[in-house]
Amino acid sequence: MEEFTKKILVSSEQIEQKVKEIGKEITEDYKGKELMLVGILKGAAIFMADLARSIEIPVTMDFMAVSSYGSSTKSSGVVRIIKDLDSNIEGKHILIVEDIIDTGLTLNYITDNLNKRGASSVKICTLLDKPERRKVDVPVDYRGFVIPDEFVIGYGIDYAEKYRNLPDIFSLKEKKCD
Ligand code: XMP
Ligand code: MG
Numbered sequence: 033m034e035e036f037t038k039k040i041l042v043s044s045e046q047i048e049q050k051v052k053e054i055g056k057e058i059t060e061d062y063k064g065k066e067l068m069l070v071g072i073l074k075g076a077a078i079f080m081a082d083l084a085r086s087i088e089i090p091v092t093m094d095f096m097a098v099s100s101y102g103s104s105t106k107s108s109g110v111v112r113i114i115k116d117l118d119s120n121i122e123g124k125h126i127l128i129v130e131d132i133i134d135t136g137l138t139l140n141y142i143t144d145n146l147n148k149r150g151a152s153s154v155k156i157c158t159l160l161d162k163p164e165r166r167k168v169d170v171p172v173d174y175r176g177f178v179i180p181d182e183f184v185i186g187y188g189i190d191y192a193e194k195y196r197n198l199p200d201i202f203s204l205k206e207k208k209c210d
Pocket of ligand 1: 075100130131132133134135136137138139182183184185189190191
């Protein structure tokens, strides 16, 4: 028996269109600059792959993995780096690519951390934004979709490591028992 109901929130067509738009903006904004995309694993992996191909200037790519302590669906604010960047980012223009901003605690930590390493600039690109749950203000430079405070899956985003391969984004609701 399924414990959850899935409702489509953002379709793959909407995502494709939005990724193209954001890619165009990034291409314009970073013309003549050396840009490094930093994808936050694992959630942003699929967005990163599509976004990178919609950017028409040369970019380099690296990845970080972080985890917040605490329960799986609620962020605790304490962030731990599980996989760090492979390269030195001093003097580089960094664009962090994230799947979703919720409380903002994760990206607040990562942005601070990358700035301290001497990057020339650190900006943020997130596919999804749940502004209702924000605890710290993070400057979002490129944003795909603002969504309500619902738990989402698909297009890289998981529930218990499953559903990342769904092409669309769904909200997941617990089924009421009767
Ligand atoms: P914060 O609260 O630090 O959280 O902005 C960002 C991270 O929390 C995860 N997150 C989710 N993961 N469905 C998920 O599978 C969601 O609805 C959701 N909301 C937040 C996500 O890993 C993100 O990087
Ligand atoms: Mg994430």
